[in-house]
Structure formats: structure tokens, C-alpha cells
Amino acid sequence: MANDNVVDVRGIVQTYPGVKALKGVDLKVDRGQVLGLVGENGAGKSTLIRILAGIESPVDGEVWVRGERVNFHTPTDAQRAGISVVSQEFRLVPELSVADNIFLCHEISAGGVVRARETRDRTQELLDLLELDVDPGRLVGTLSVADQQMVEIARALSREFDVLVMDEPTAALSAPEAQRLLGIVRKLASSGKAIIYVSHHLDEIFAVCDVITVFRDGNSVWNGSTSKLDESALVELMLGREPQAFVHTLCGQDYHDDDRPPRLRVRELSAPGLRRAVDIKVHPGEVLALAGLAGSGRMELMGALAGDVRAKSGAIEVDGVPVSVRSPFAARSAGIFMLSEDRKQEGIVPHLDVTENTMISKPWAARKGLAKWFTLSGLENSTFMTLRKRMRIRVPHGQVLIGSLSGGNQQKVLLARAVESQARVMLLNEPTRGVDVGAKVEIYELIESLAEQGAGVVVSSSDIPEVVAVANRCVVFHAGRPVGELAGDNITEDNITALALGQFKEVSHA
Amino acid sequence: MPEQSVLEATTVPTAPSGATKPRSRRVLGSGVIDSLVVAGPLVAIVIVAWAIAPNFMTGANISNILSNAALLAIVGFGMTLAITVRGIDLSVGSAQAFAACVTGISVNSLGVVPGILIGLLAGVVVGALNGMLVTLFAIPAFVATLATMTAMRGVALLTTDGTSVYISDPHFTQLATLSFGGVELSVVVAILLGIGTWFLVRHTTLGKHILAVGGRPQAAAESGIRVSRVLLVVYVLAGLMVGIAAVLLSSRLAVVNGTYGVGLELQVIAIAVLGGTSLAGGRANVVGTAIAALLLATVNSTLNLLNVPSYWQYVAVGLILLAALSVDGIRRMSKSRTGRASQAGGAA
Ligand SMILES: Nc1ncnc2c1ncn2[C@@H]1O[C@H](COP(=O)(O)OP(=O)(O)OP(=O)(O)O)[C@@H](O)[C@H]1O
Numbered sequence: 001m002a003n004d005n006v007v008d009v010r011g012i013v014q015t016y017p018g019v020k021a022l023k024g025v026d027l028k029v030d031r032g033q034v035l036g037l038v039g040e041n042g043a044g045k046s047t048l049i050r051i052l053a054g055i056e057s058p059v060d061g062e063v064w065v066r067g068e069r070v071n072f073h074t075p076t077d078a079q080r081a082g083i084s085v086v087s088q089e090f091r092l093v094p095e096l097s098v099a100d101n102i103f104l105c106h107e108i109s110a111g112g113v114v115r116a117r118e119t120r121d122r123t124q125e126l127l128d129l130l131e132l133d134v135d136p137g138r139l140v141g142t143l144s145v146a147d148q149q150m151v152e153i154a155r156a157l158s159r160e161f162d163v164l165v166m167d168e169p170t171a172a173l174s175a176p177e178a179q180r181l182l183g184i185v186r187k188l189a190s191s192g193k194a195i196i197y198v199s200h201h202l203d204e205i206f207a208v209c210d211v212i213t214v215f216r217d218g219n220s221v222w223n224g225s226t227s228k229l230d231e232s233a234l235v236e237l238m239l240g241r242e243p244q245a246f247v248h249t250l251c252g253q254d255y256h257d258d259d260r261p262p263r264l265r266v267r268e269l270s271a272p273g274l275r276r277a278v279d280i281k282v283h284p285g286e287v288l289a290l291a292g293l294a295g296s297g298r299m300e301l302m303g304a305l306a307g308d309v310r311a312k313s314g315a316i317e318v319d320g321v322p323v324s325v326r327s328p329f330a331a332r333s334a335g336i337f338m339l340s341e342d343r344k345q346e347g348i349v350p351h352l353d354v355t356e357n358t359m360i361s362k363p364w365a366a367r368k369g370l371a372k373w374f375t376l377s378g379l380e381n382s383t384f385m386t387l388r389k390r391m392r393i394r395v396p397h398g399q400v401l402i403g404s405l406s407g408g409n410q411q412k413v414l415l416a417r418a419v420e421s422q423a424r425v426m427l428l429n430e431p432t433r434g435v436d437v438g439a440k441v442e443i444y445e446l447i448e449s450l451a452e453q454g455a456g457v458v459v460s461s462s463d464i465p466e467v468v469a470v471a472n473r474c475v476v477f478h479a480g481r482p483v484g485e486l487a488g489d490n491i492t493e494d495n496i497t498a499l500a501l502g503q504f505k506e507v508s509h510a
Numbered sequence: 511m512p513e514q515s516v517l518e519a520t521t522v523p524t525a526p527s528g529a530t531k532p533r534s535r536r537v538l539g540s541g542v543i544d545s546l547v548v549a550g551p552l553v554a555i556v557i558v559a560w561a562i563a564p565n566f567m568t569g570a571n572i573s574n575i576l577s578n579a580a581l582l583a584i585v586g587f588g589m590t591l592a593i594t595v596r597g598i599d600l601s602v603g604s605a606q607a608f609a610a611c612v613t614g615i616s617v618n619s620l621g622v623v624p625g626i627l628i629g630l631l632a633g634v635v636v637g638a639l640n641g642m643l644v645t646l647f648a649i650p651a652f653v654a655t656l657a658t659m660t661a662m663r664g665v666a667l668l669t670t671d672g673t674s675v676y677i678s679d680p681h682f683t684q685l686a687t688l689s690f691g692g693v694e695l696s697v698v699v700a701i702l703l704g705i706g707t708w709f710l711v712r713h714t715t716l717g718k719h720i721l722a723v724g725g726r727p728q729a730a731a732e733s734g735i736r737v738s739r740v741l742l743v744v745y746v747l748a749g750l751m752v753g754i755a756a757v758l759l760s761s762r763l764a765v766v767n768g769t770y771g772v773g774l775e776l777q778v779i780a781i782a783v784l785g786g787t788s789l790a791g792g793r794a795n796v797v798g799t800a801i802a803a804l805l806l807a808t809v810n811s812t813l814n815l816l817n818v819p820s821y822w823q824y825v826a827v828g829l830i831l832l833a834a835l836s837v838d839g840i841r842r843m844s845k846s847r848t849g850r851a852s853q854a855g856g857a858a
């Protein structure tokens with residue numbers, strides 16, 4: 001077999017109970033090439049990657065690496081063949097240090113004894129390469145999601161490899177971190193590595209990929225050079241239909257002379273991670289966006305509002321009534337719902353099915369009759385099915401365990417939970433993390449309809465275009481304090497970026 | 511193949527943060543702090559015992575406490591490993607009785623060295639059996655070792671026909687009390703095994719794999735760790751520790767009996783958890799186990815000195831177990847809270 005393809009995937013089929021995740025996909029990548037693998041949530045991208053990583057074996061089809069047919073039975077087999085993987089669901093152990101995680105299962109050791117010094121130094125080199133400023137000895141469980149993502153990447157880079165597979169490596173990263181990563185990806189490619197890059201951020205795909213393969217519904221429907229496509233053509237290939245545009249109807253609405261009490265009013269709130277006390281107000285029907293880099297204080301504020309961390313001082317009112325959010329339960333009872341940034345750890349309840357996951361936050365008061373005391377599966381099921389249709393959640397039925405869904409579909413189930421919680425204040429952290437372009441629009445519409453039904457919605461997002469798309473008003477954080485508020489036409493990507501970077505004066509007023 | 515291909519391929523950008531680097535400020539390992547948490551009560555109990563119990567601070571009593579603690583700690587190190595991989599070993603008491611009986615019989619019939627080796631082997635066999643039940647048959651450790659606990663008790667009684675076997679060989683019976691500068695062999699062995707286990711957990715690849723399997727089994731498996739093999743090794747090691755303790759015990763008592771070690775599993779679980787090993791898995795504290803063994807042995811001996819009826823001693827162990835478990839629970843809760851808070855604080 002003389003060809004340049006380092007990896008050649010032919011007719012791979014993979015099934016799970018009740019789902020045919022891959023229906024015979026093909027994919028080829030050459031040395032020095034970056035291949036963008038794109039597709040809707042649930043298209044089968046991660047499934048193929050788990051096969052390439054040796055985590056799962058396919059039902060049918062062939063994988064060829066450097067012209068040889070391979071059969072991976074364990075992750076070690078794949079690593080030996082020179083395939084290194086950044087997986088969508090991190091494979092990190094919270095109880096181990098950064099260094100130990102990076103070298104887990106390929107420890108630098110002599111006679112079974114780990115060489116701590118060398119491990120630390122090599123880790124430091126990798127962290128420097130990624131410009132990640134954390135101590136190699138720190139426990140991974142204490143890192144933010146973004147830093148964990150970086151550690152997962154460092155881990156893939158720590159191995160010897162010919163092929164680097166990256167499954168949504170930038171999903172949890174800030175824009176500058178993502179840019180840096182793209183630079184590294186390009187350099188690796190020019191040094192002759194082959195790279196398979198999965199992302200829902202199409203700008204990244206266009207920035208870094210030489211060739212693109214599109215998956216739809218478990219099939220590979222297109223592949224070719226990036227130059228042959230533009231963004232809308234790519235979206236159409238992914239969705240199999242014309243993309244719909246999101247029209248922001250609420251924008252420009254003024255809530256200042258609304259005489260109802262605000263849904264959420266925060267006075268002089270100070271919390272760990274905030275350098276200054278914060279005042280914010282969210283009116284019924286309003287979407288307030290919080291923008292800013294990771295660590296700028298917006299996530300810390302959300303955590304304090306949801307009872308995750310205790311505020312040091314200050315007052316919180318819901319509908320004009322002072323509430324105390326000493327715990328997540330207290331917040332929930334006060335009518336505040338939070339969608340966590342960390343879907344896997346704090347969002348999904350993996351061993352429950354999608355219906356149960358949806359209904360879990362439904363308040364007692366909102367349940368009627370028998371449903372107060374019993375789970376009426378017929379009723380719950382039909383509620384879920386309605387939401388499934390409205391939000392286009394890809395599951396065959398309501399009894400699928402949420403853990404087996406693709407990342408984006410898990411996110412939609414969690415948003416369905418937000419809808420069912422009927423909370424008056426919705427705190428949404430990174431609502432479209434890992435969600436495909438088509439579904440993004442659906443989620444924006446959903447956020448808007450939550451607001452229209454009278455909730456006060458707070459969206460905290462690192463995705464600036466997203467903030468521009470959904471916000472009526474936007475508070476930008478920088479270095480632990482809110483540094484500016486934008487409303488109406490002033491909510492532009494440039495203004496937000498300028499504020500987020502601490503350039504307060506350059507905000508242009510439209 | 512070049513080991514550092516990535517780093518060579520991409521010219522490392524001279525990180526601006528490099529100047530502020532060597533941040534290798536090694537905070538006191540949380541393990542040390544957790545051990546201090548146990549050391550406090552130990553000191554308190556020693557002081558109280560000294561004050562109220564006659565003859566507490568006598569050489570004989572102290573050495574008695576130390577050798578009791580040593581036997582508990584040795585089994586405790588194995589239990590620490592089992593708990594770290596989210597498992598448990600309920601069979602330690604019966605396995606100890608079985609290994610002791612086997613040791614006694616083989617020392618009498620085959621001599622000291624073969625007797626000791628066969629005793630150790632008996633422990634290993636029970637450990638391997640536990641390991642196989644847990645890995646090959648995927649039986650939860652709690653149930654699997656509960657079954658071996660019951661079965662091995664029967665086997666132990668069968669090997670000695672339900673009676674006591676006296677060991678006559680003086681070489682063997684002097685072994686446990688062999689003194690190294692005033693320190694008994696069993697204490698020396700416990701210290702060495704403690705250091706060994708600590709080293710295993712902290713500094714070896716197997717140790718990292720044990721922590722990984724306990725912390726996040728799925729992540730461990732997907733990283734390429736052979737989880738079943740790690741589990742098997744852990745249970746075999748736990749069995750080996752039981753065997754070692756059994757040999758020392760039979761040497762010390764010079765008589766073996768199938769009823770030894772009843773309730774040992776609870777005492778040993780108590781010391782492991784009290785020492786700071788998390789029942790949630792992924793966190794081992796070997797030093798803590800040793801300190802907690804001393805604590806339990808001190809409590810037991812003090813109650814003896816005060817002529818407290820043995821029924822109350824059960825109550826005491828129960829209370830200690832309860833205390834250990836609540837400390838573990840509180841520790842986990844505060845971890846999950848302060849973990850977040852410090853993360854938020856650190857980011858600012
Ligand atoms: N372990 C599993 N058990 C059952 N079904 C599964 C399992 N893993 C994946 N699936 C199903 O296979 C399909 C493909 O999932 P996959 O994770 O590959 O999607 P994806 O393209 O990576 O999507 P996303 O962009 O959301 O990450 C989905 O319908 C998913 O529900």
C-alpha cells in the first residue's frame with residue numbers, strides 16, 4: 001500500500017443499543033495536513049474518535065495506519081500506532097496532579113519508580129508551550145474547566161505521535177487561548193504531523209484546516225479541500241438544509257420604565273473572586289449577558305448567585321423579595337436556576353435517563369395532583385417529547401441514559417431542564433458550549449422565549465458573537481470587577497472585546 | 511523515534527510568563543495535614559490515658575500497644591490500598607485466622623521457614639481469590655469479600671478442627687518479640703511495610719495507576735490502564751499484608767485458632783478511613799493509617815487497663831468507626847466547597 005495517508009478509515013460502522021451511530025464512514029488524512037471533521041451534534045464524530053483512540057472497537061469497517069491494517073483493542077494499541085487523542089470528555093483524574101495526569105500510563109520511570117523531577121520538568125515545558133500558568137504539582141480537580149482542557153491537550157502532546165486527534169479542544173477555552181492552540185496546530189502540521197480537528201467553531205475550521213470531512217447522521221457526506229467551501233455552504237452540508245438565521249427580536253427593548261420590580265436585583269454583592277462589590281438588575285423578559293475572559297469574575301458572580309459559593313456580603317432580591325442563597329437548594333427555592341458551566345460534573349445525572357434529567361428540577365409547586373408525589377411516566381414522557389421536538393434533541397425515545405448522548409445533545413437536555421424548572425431567574429453559563437451551529441440558533445430562540453415568558457435571564461458566555469446575538473444588555477467584566485455596561489446598538493463585538501481586555505476608553509458609542 | 515518530538519517541532523515560544531516561573535512552592539502536602547488531623551486526637555488520648563489509667567506509661571504497656579498497633583497497621587496498609595481503588599476487603603479477619611492456622615500447622619510439621627512462607631502464601635491466595643471475584647466476575651468488592659469472609663472463617667476452623675494448635679518451635683515463637691534496639695520485630699516490619707506502601711503510592715507507576723483507578727475508573731481505563739490488573743494486584747497485596755500479620759500474630763501467641771480476627775475488618779476499615787483515606791476512592795494516606803492504628807491500639811489498651819468490660823470495647827470501636835466515617839464525609843464536603851472557592855479566589 002503506497003499512499004501518503006497516515007490514517008485511512010474505510011466504511012466504519014458502529015452501533016449502540018438502539019442507535020446506529022456510524023453507518024459506514026470514510027476519512028483520510030495525510031502527513032502535514034489538518035483535517036477538519038465537522039457535523040451536527042450526534043453526527044458521530046466522537047464515536048469515530050473513540051474508535052481511533054482504541055477505546056471502542058467498531059462493528060464493521062477498517063482502519064489503516066501508515067498503510068497497515070490495524071485493530072485497536074486498547075488505548076495503548078492506538079498510542080503505539082502513533083495516534084494521540086484529546087477527547088471531548090476529558091480523561092483526567094481529579095485526585096492526581098497536573099504532571100501525573102499528563103504522564104498517566106506513560107510515566108517517566110525507572111524500574112517502576114516515577115522520576116518526579118523529570119516528570120515535573122517535562123510537564124513545565126508542555127505547560128510553557130501552551131502558555132498555561134499552573135503549577136505542575138497542583139491537583140487537577142482544583143483547576144477550572146478551561147485549564148483542565150489545556151491539561152488534556154498537554155497530555156496528548158506529551159506522547160510521541162504521528163497523528164493528533166482533537167475532539168472539540170477549544171470548547172472550554174477563551175478566544176486568546178483558542179488562537180494560541182490554532183497556532184500550535186499549524187506548527188505541528190508543518191512539522192509533518194497529521195491532525196484531525198473537530199470543532200463547532202467554523203471560523204477555526206476555516207482558519208486552520210486544509211481539508212474538511214463532513215459527517216451527517218452517521219455518514220460521511222462530503223470531503224474535500226477547504227478552499228472549495230465557504231461558511232454557509234459548509235453549514236448547509238452539515239445540516240442537510242438551509243441554515244435559518246437568528247433574528248433578535250428583543251434587542252433594543254428598553255426596560256427602564258418597567259415599573260414591576262426587577263426579577264433579580266443584586267446589591268453590593270461581594271464574593272470570592274470578585275474584587276469589587278457588584279450591583280446588577282435584570283427585568284422580567286430581559287436577557288442580561290455577562291462577558292469577560294475566564295477569571296474576570298463573571299463566573300464567580302454566577303456561582304455566588306446560585307449558592308455554589310457563599311457571598312461575603314450584599315443582598316439579593318428576587319421579584320423585590322430579599323432572598324438568601326446559602327446553598328444551591330436555597331437558590332432553587334428562591335426561584336433561581338443555574339445551568340452549570342461544567343456539564344459533565346455538575347450538570348448531567350449520568351445514570352438517569354433524559355426524561356428524568358429533564359424533570360429533576362421541576363419544583364414541587366409546579367407539579368399538579370398525583371404528579372406531586374409520584375413520577376407519572378406518561379405525563380413526564382409527553383412533556384419530554386414536546387421539548388425534544390421543540391429543541392430538536394436527538395434521542396430515539398425518552399428513556400435513553402443521558403450519559404450516552406453526544407455532548408451537544410446533553411446540553412440541550414439540560415436546557416430542557418431549565419425550561420421545566422420554571423424558575424423566575426435563569427442563570428445560564430455557556431449555554432451553547434459544544435453545540436453545533438444549527439442547534440445554536442435553536443438555543444438562542446429558546447433563551448429568547450424563556451425571557452418572553454417573563455423570566456429574567458442572565459447569560460454568562462465566553463463566546464462574544466453569542467453575547468451580541470442574545471443580549472439586551474451586557475455587563476463586561478475585567479480582572480474581578482464589572483468595567484462597563486453596554487446596551488442596544490452598543491453591544492458590538494469590538495466594544496465587548498475592548499472592555500474585556502481592560503481598554504475602557506475606546507468603547508465607541510453608536 | 512524522538513521522545514520529545516512535539517517540543518522540538520514547535521519552537522517553544524519564549525513564554526513571557528517564564529520570568530515569573532519557578533513557582534514550585536510546594537505547599538504542605540494535604541496528606542501531611544490529614545495525618546496531623548489524626549495525630550491530634552492520638553496525643554489527646556495518650557495524655558488522658560496517662561492521667562487516668564494506672565500503669566499506662568510502663569515499658570510493658572507501651573510495647574504492648576506498639577505491637578498491637580503494628581499488627582493492625584500492617585493489615586491497615588492493605589486495606590488502605592483496597593479502599594483507595596474504591597474497594598474494600600471484609601475478609602481480612604477470617605483470612606488472618608486462616609493464614610495463622612496454616613502457619614501454625616506448617617511450622618509444626620515442616621519447620622520455621624517453610625511454615626512462614628506457607629503462611630504468607632495463604633494470605634496471598636485469599637487476596638488473589640478476592641481479586642479474581644472482583645475482576646473476572648465483576649462482583650462488587652463488598653459482596654465478594656463478604657462471601658470470602660464467611661467461607662474463610664469456615665476453612666480456618668476446618669484446618670484446625672475447631673481446636674487450638676500450639677506451636678512448639680521456640681525459634682518461631684521468639685520471632686515476633688525479637689528486639690532491634692528495644693523495638694520488636696513486628697513494629698519494625700510494620701514500619702518497613704508502611705514506608706514501602708507509602709513509597710508505592712507516592713512514587714511508583716503502579717501507585718499512580720492505583721490512585722487513577724480509584725479516582726476516576728473510566729478515565730483510567732480510557733487512558734490505557736489495565737484496571738483489572740491493578741485491582742487484582744491491590745487485593746493480592748492486601749492478602750499478603752494479612753499473611754504477614756498472621757505470621758507475626760501466631761509467633762507472638764504461640765497458639766493458633768480458627769476464631770482469630772473476628773471483627774478485625776471493622777477495626778482496620780476504621781483506621782484506614784480515620785487516617786484520611788477517602789471512601790470515595792483516589793486518595794490514600796498511608797501515614798494516617800499508621801497513626802490511626804496507634805490511636806485505636808491505645809484506646810483498646812486503656813480500656814483494658816481500666817477494666818472496662820469487653821462489650822464496651824465493641825462500643826468504642828463502633829464509635830471510632832462512626833467518627834472516622836463522619837470525618838471522611840465532612841472532609842469530602844469541605845473539599846468540594848473550598849475547592850471551588852479557592853479556585854475562584856485564585857483566578858482573581
Ligand atoms: N455509549 C453510547 N451508548 C449509546 N449511544 C451512544 C453512545 N455514545 C454515543 N451514542 C450515540 O451515538 C451518536 C453519535 O454520538 P457522538 O458522540 O459520536 O456525536 P458527536 O458527533 O461527537 O456530537 P457532538 O458534536 O455533540 O459531540 C449519538 O446519537 C449518541 O447518542
Ligand SMILES: [Mg+2]
Pocket residue numbers: 045046047088167406407
Ligand atoms: Mg462529540
